[in-house]
Amino acid sequence: xxxxxxxxxxxxxxxxxxxxxxxxxxxxxxxxxxxxxxxxxxxxxxxxxxxxxxxxxxxxxxxxxxxxxxxxxxxxxxxxxxxxxxxxxxxxxxxxxxxxxxxxxxxxxxxxxxxxxxxxxxxxxxxxxxxxxxxxxxxxxxxxxxxxxxxxxxxxxxxxxxxxxxxxxxxxxxxxxxxxxxxxxxxxxxxxxxxxxxxxxxxxxxxxxxxxxxxxxxxxxxxxxxxxxxxxxxxxxxxxxxxxxxxxxxxxxxxxxxxxxxxxxxxxxxxxxxxxxxxxxxxxxxxxxxxxxxxxxxxxxxxxxxxxxxxxxxxxxxxxxxxxxxxxxxxxxxxxxxxxxxxxxxxxxxxxxxxxxxxxxxxxxxxxxxxxxxxxxxxxxxxxxxxxxxxxxxxxxxxxxxxxxxxxxxxxxxxxxxxxxxxxxxxxxxxxxxxxxxxxxxxxxxxxxxxxxxxxxxxxxxxxxxxxxxxxxxxxxxxxxxxxxxxxxxxxxxxxxxxxxxxxxxxxxxxxxxxxxxxxxxxxxxxxxxxxxxxxxxxxxxxxxxxxxxxxxxxxxxxxxxxxxxxxxxxxxxxxxxxxxxxxxxxxxxxxxxxxxxxxxxxxxxxxxxxxxxxxxxxxxxxxxxxxxxxxxxxxxxxxxxxxxxxxxxxxxxxxxxxxxxxxxxxxxxxxxxxxxxxxxxxxxxxxxxxxxxxxxxxxxxxxxxxxxxxxxxxxxxxxxxxxxxxxxxxxxxxxxxxxxxxxxxxxxxxxxxxxxxxxxxxxxxxxxxxxxxxxxxxxxxxxxxxx
Numbered sequence: 001x002x003x004x005x006x007x008x009x010x011x012x013x014x015x016x017x018x019x020x021x022x023x024x025x026x027x028x029x030x031x032x033x034x035x036x037x038x039x040x041x042x043x044x045x046x047x048x049x050x051x052x053x054x055x056x057x058x059x060x061x062x063x064x065x066x067x068x069x070x071x072x073x074x075x076x077x078x079x080x081x082x083x084x085x086x087x088x089x090x091x092x093x094x095x096x097x098x099x100x101x102x103x104x105x106x107x108x109x110x111x112x113x114x115x116x117x118x119x120x121x122x123x124x125x126x127x128x129x130x131x132x133x134x135x136x137x138x139x140x141x142x143x144x145x146x147x148x149x150x151x152x153x154x155x156x157x158x159x160x161x162x163x164x165x166x167x168x169x170x171x172x173x174x175x176x177x178x179x180x181x182x183x184x185x186x187x188x189x190x191x192x193x194x195x196x197x198x199x200x201x202x203x204x205x206x207x208x209x210x211x212x213x214x215x216x217x218x219x220x221x222x223x224x225x226x227x228x229x230x231x232x233x234x235x236x237x238x239x240x241x242x243x244x245x246x247x248x249x250x251x252x253x254x255x256x257x258x259x260x261x262x263x264x265x266x267x268x269x270x271x272x273x274x275x276x277x278x279x280x281x282x283x284x285x286x287x288x289x290x291x292x293x294x295x296x297x298x299x300x301x302x303x304x305x306x307x308x309x310x311x312x313x314x315x316x317x318x319x320x321x322x323x324x325x326x327x328x329x330x331x332x333x334x335x336x337x338x339x340x341x342x343x344x345x346x347x348x349x350x351x352x353x354x355x356x357x358x359x360x361x362x363x364x365x366x367x368x369x370x371x372x373x374x375x376x377x378x379x380x381x382x383x384x385x386x387x388x389x390x391x392x393x394x395x396x397x398x399x400x401x402x403x404x405x406x407x408x409x410x411x412x413x414x415x416x417x418x419x420x421x422x423x424x425x426x427x428x429x430x431x432x433x434x435x436x437x438x439x440x441x442x443x444x445x446x447x448x449x450x451x452x453x454x455x456x457x458x459x460x461x462x463x464x465x466x467x468x469x470x471x472x473x474x475x476x477x478x479x480x481x482x483x484x485x486x487x488x489x490x491x492x493x494x495x496x497x498x499x500x501x502x503x504x505x506x507x508x509x510x511x512x513x514x515x516x517x518x519x520x521x522x523x524x525x526x527x528x529x530x531x532x533x534x535x536x537x538x539x540x541x542x543x544x545x546x547x548x549x550x551x552x553x554x555x556x557x558x559x560x561x562x563x564x565x566x567x568x569x570x571x572x573x574x575x576x577x578x579x580x581x582x583x584x585x586x587x588x589x590x591x592x593x594x595x596x597x598x599x600x601x602x603x604x605x606x607x608x609x610x611x612x613x614x615x616x617x618x619x620x621x622x623x624x625x626x627x628x629x630x631x632x633x634x635x636x637x638x639x640x641x642x643x644x645x646x647x648x649x650x651x652x653x654x655x656x657x658x659x660x661x662x663x664x665x666x667x668x669x670x671x672x673x674x675x676x677x678x679x680x681x682x683x684x685x686x687x688x689x690x691x692x693x694x695x696x697x698x699x700x701x702x703x704x705x706x707x708x709x710x711x712x713x714x715x716x717x718x719x720x721x722x723x724x725x726x727x728x729x730x731x732x733x734x735x736x737x738x739x740x741x742x743x744x745x746x747x748x749x750x751x752x753x754x755x756x757x758x759x760x761x762x763x764x765x766x767x768x769x770x771x772x773x774x775x776x777x778x779x780x781x782x783x784x785x786x787x788x
Contacts, residue, residue, distance in 0.1 A: 164310030217489025
């Protein structure tokens with residue numbers, strides 16, 4: 001199906017849905033202003049009616065649309081003030097604007113915060129299987145988004161080393177690029193290694209949204225089995241947030257973030273920035289090569305990594321207008337990011353190399369330009385529109401030219417292999433990328449019970465480059481290789497049974513075009529080829545909430561994912577091209593139950609099925625690794641989570657996941673084998689205690705974090721005898737966290753001990769991770785309600 005015909009089909013569907021739905025009941029809007037006892041406006045206050053909610057602007061004003069007729073309860077709340085509840089009744093077509101005055105609250109807040117219902121709770125109550133992590137509880141810790149995600153049921157993150165190392169994220173049985181990541185709804189597919197999740201500190205963020213299985217159409221991408229959307233802070237206040245942490249292995253992390261809003265013109269300026277560095281020189285136990293016998297020693301020797309340093313930087317400046325008549329937000333932005341990474345060994349080797357690397361490096365520099373727009377009631381009440389355009393220009397460098405051979409003490413012999421590099425063929429590779437992303441999303445609330453939405457997005461990538469040494473790279477990238485993706489989404493939402501049963505039907509159309517070179521090993525012939533494909537996916541999400549305690553969810557999606565550039569073209573070093581990869585297809589089922597005992601405890605259990613065809617799997621083979629298709633893979637699993645608030649300021653939060661992920665191709669010799677290098681049983685438990693302090697406006701907490709991953713096979717279990725099977729051993733990790741805040745969170749200190757018991761931990765491809773590590777962090781947060 002061509003993209004043109006797909007757009008025609010979607011347009012007809014929109015018209016039919018709108019025509020049918022116009023018979024629905026009319027809705028109402030509520031406006032007003034929220035002030036403090038001194039008559040000053042309160043920005044960032046939440047105004048909620050049932051499951052609908054908005055946040056007040058810089059002047060304390062709000063507009064809440066899509067309300068039913070009759071009498072409704074209005075809840076107004078904000079941190080630091082007492083919550084107020086009002087009743088509003090429509091006697092005619094409209095109601096007078098509200099003027100609400102809030103009193104300051106004297107209640108001491110807990111350090112671990114559950115987001116207000118207008119944000120996280122509303123997302124959790126959607127029909128989609130979604131979990132939300134409040135970034136606030138991590139703001140004072142020396143951590144990153146990956147470590148936050150590890151505390152969610154069904155999520156497992158594996159890293160092959162220390163800060164900046166490669167990682168694999170798994171969500172309900174699907175992993176890697178099948179799980180799409182977004183920042184404020186913008187796909188991060190081609191944002192590069194300097195902007196991956198393990199680079200972002202939590203105090204840049206507002207929250208992390210995790211969609212399991214079915215993905216809503218506003219996250220427009222070819223996500224096969226879930227999505228992660230990190231959202232940055234957009235509360236309409238002036239603030240400054242500065243943080244610095246110092247840790248083991250010469251690790252330094254710093255961030256500077258702020259926002260300024262002019263109260264008259266509503267001109268808004270935002271800055272977000274970070275810098276990360278680590279030498280990653282942690283100790284390991286290595287079986288050294290005995291030069292006399294040519295065999296490995298029988299007992300290990302402790303050595304330190306010596307060529308594994310990592311540095312990443314990012315600065316993002318935005319300027320525009322917020323809460324003006326013609327836009328709720330219009331921002332233009334410019335971002336610069338870069339990183340430099342030393343490779344200690346081949347990232348795809350099993351265990352530790354006999355000879356480490358001493359000169360191989362990678363680096364990238366990236367310029368990103370953004371434009372975003374958002375407006376509620378655009379020309380028509382209850383018509384909400386938002387969109388973005390993003391331009392990415394990046395340069396990547398891969399260097400492997402040394403003829404030296406190193407040992408694990410950092411000593412080397414020069415000119416051992418003068419015609420090759422340390423990984424294989426010499427390479428001095430520079431790769432250029434450009435990427436244009438556009439998106440337009442529209443939603444219309446026909447009435448309080450019905451709504452429609454449409455989403456259009458494009459994603460166009462071009463990459464070219466040159467390699468001084470490798471003719472294969474030179475020929476492949478001599479002319480631009482291009483990948484173009486287009487996605488069209490349409491959804492219809494219907495609430496039944498007095499609004500307790502929410503249903504969303506959606507369809508997505510995918511278009512994909514590839515233009516590439518596929519030269520031979522010698523690079524003699526570019527062998528240019530092209531491919532164009534289209535797919536149509538569909539799905540539904542449904543939830544029934546009979547009361548405030550019980551919620552049942554179910555969802556289904558037939559989703560597609562097209563291969564990524566590095567899967568098709570390799571990385572120029574250790575991963576070779578495979579441009580014949582087929583798109584993946586998956587049928588994803590979710591069924592879940594959540595029970596909440598208000599202010600005491602909540603529990604959730606979720607079962608899932610992932611039936612995937614043409615599964616794209618990474619096959620590691622040292623310097624000839626490659627991505628290939630497995631015809632059929634089936635995943636069955638269950639995850640569960642619980643949160644309990646106990647007396648004496650104690651909170652327990654835990655989750656567990658079991659996954660049965662197997663080859664499902666009857667023609668394969670490994671039929672019904674578990675997929676290799678994939679954990680199938682893991683859990684975590686976090687115990688937090690709020691320390692009682694005799695002073696006002698101060699808080700202190702101590703947390704004990706435990707993580708468990710059951711042993712799993714590195715290769716297909718049935719390939720070899722049980723004695724020779726490579727097993728990644730069972731892992732148990734414990735961390736200790738201590739935080740202290742004073743003057744209502746303006747000034748914060750924290751300490752953290754990772755891997756408290758100094759356990760030996762092995763992860764991706766059985767490569768060792770750091771042992772016990774310490775970190776200290778100081779953070780200052782000032783805003784316009786704290787004498788800023």
